[in-house]
Amino acid sequence: MRAAVYRRYGGPSVVEVEQIDTPVPAAGEVLVRVTASVVSTSDVAMRSGTPFAARLFAGPFRPRLRVLGSEFSGKIVAVGDGVDSFRVGEAVWGVTGTAMRAHAEFVVVRADGVIEALPAGLDPVEAAALIDATALSFLDDTAELVAGQTILINGASGAVGTAAVQLASHRGAVVTAVCSAERAGLVRSLGAQEVLDYRAGDIVTTLQDQGRTFDVVFDVFGHLGYREARCLLTPTGRYCGTVPTLPLLWRTLLTRWSKGKRGMIAFTGLRGRDAVLADLRETGSLARSGALHPVIGAVYPLERVAQAHAHVGRGRAGNIVLTMG
Known part of the structure; x- marks a missing residue:
C-alpha cells in the first residue's frame, strides 16, 4: 500500500509517499481502507520535531513513528477473528490515537x-x-464553558478554532473571536458575535484599554500566553492553551487548586479510549443536528502530502484534508 512516510525531522519535504506492507488484521481487529484523514498541527509538530516537547512523544533524535495521522474515515475491508461488531463494506470513522498510521x-x-x-x-x-x-x-472538560459566559477565542479560523466558535456558540456562550480580517466573515458565520483582526494592533492591550474581561480565554496556538492574557480574565476566569510550553505547564500546576484565575492545558491526545469515543459520538450527534459543520481549507491527494504539511505550517482556514484515492 501507499503511505506518507518520514524518517527524520525537518521541513515538509521529509514526508514522502512510499510503498509499505499492507497490514493484516489480527484477532479483534479490523482493516480499514482509508478514504480521508487530516494533516493537523500535531502532525506538523511531530514531523518537524518542534517544539521539542513533540520529541518526547515522537522520539528524541529520530521519529519512532514513520506514518503520521490519527483521524480517519473509510470502509471496512477485512475483519479479524472474533469481530462481529463490524462488517466488510461498512463505512466508518475513528481515531488511532498515539499509534498514528492514518496517512x-x-x-x-x-x-x-x-x-x-x-x-x-x-x-x-x-x-x-x-x-x-x-x-x-x-x-x-477544561474550560467547563456554560451558557451565558464570555469567551475569547484566539486563532478562531483554524481547524480547532472554527470548531471552538461553533461549539461555544451552541453552548450559549458570548463569543469574541480573533483571526485575520480576510477570515472574519467565515468566523462570524460560525457564530461569533464579535471578530477582531489580530493585525490591527495588540489584542490584549486593545481589550484591556476597553476594560474587557472574559470567563474563558482559549488561546488555540498559544500566541498570547498566560502572563499576557491574565489581565483579560474575570476573577475566576480560565486561560486554556493547547501548546505545552514550560510556562503554561508551570501555571497549570501552580493554579490547579486555585479558586481564582487559572492557566490550564490538557493533553487531549492522551485521553483514554472511553473519553475519546464519547467525544466521537457527541461529534456525530452535533453534526447530525446541524450544530457542527466541517470547515475545510483545502483537500490534497496523498501524493501531495508534503504540500499539505506546508499548507498547515503557513496557516489556513479550517482543516487540511488528505485523501487516499
Missing part, C-alpha cells in the same frame, strides 16, 4: 477501539474534518 491507504484498528459507523448522510471527506475533538474537550 496511508489502509489502517488496522481494534474493533473495540475508537471506531464507529459513519453517521448516515455524512460525507467521508467532511467527516475527517470533524473528528478531532480538541475544541470539544477543551471547552467542555
Whole structure:
C-alpha cells in the first residue's frame, strides 16, 4: 500500500509517499481502507520535531513513528477473528490515537477501539474534518464553558478554532473571536458575535484599554500566553492553551487548586479510549443536528502530502484534508 512516510525531522519535504506492507488484521481487529484523514498541527509538530516537547512523544533524535495521522474515515475491508461488531463494506470513522498510521491507504484498528459507523448522510471527506475533538474537550472538560459566559477565542479560523466558535456558540456562550480580517466573515458565520483582526494592533492591550474581561480565554496556538492574557480574565476566569510550553505547564500546576484565575492545558491526545469515543459520538450527534459543520481549507491527494504539511505550517482556514484515492 501507499503511505506518507518520514524518517527524520525537518521541513515538509521529509514526508514522502512510499510503498509499505499492507497490514493484516489480527484477532479483534479490523482493516480499514482509508478514504480521508487530516494533516493537523500535531502532525506538523511531530514531523518537524518542534517544539521539542513533540520529541518526547515522537522520539528524541529520530521519529519512532514513520506514518503520521490519527483521524480517519473509510470502509471496512477485512475483519479479524472474533469481530462481529463490524462488517466488510461498512463505512466508518475513528481515531488511532498515539499509534498514528492514518496517512496511508489502509489502517488496522481494534474493533473495540475508537471506531464507529459513519453517521448516515455524512460525507467521508467532511467527516475527517470533524473528528478531532480538541475544541470539544477543551471547552467542555477544561474550560467547563456554560451558557451565558464570555469567551475569547484566539486563532478562531483554524481547524480547532472554527470548531471552538461553533461549539461555544451552541453552548450559549458570548463569543469574541480573533483571526485575520480576510477570515472574519467565515468566523462570524460560525457564530461569533464579535471578530477582531489580530493585525490591527495588540489584542490584549486593545481589550484591556476597553476594560474587557472574559470567563474563558482559549488561546488555540498559544500566541498570547498566560502572563499576557491574565489581565483579560474575570476573577475566576480560565486561560486554556493547547501548546505545552514550560510556562503554561508551570501555571497549570501552580493554579490547579486555585479558586481564582487559572492557566490550564490538557493533553487531549492522551485521553483514554472511553473519553475519546464519547467525544466521537457527541461529534456525530452535533453534526447530525446541524450544530457542527466541517470547515475545510483545502483537500490534497496523498501524493501531495508534503504540500499539505506546508499548507498547515503557513496557516489556513479550517482543516487540511488528505485523501487516499
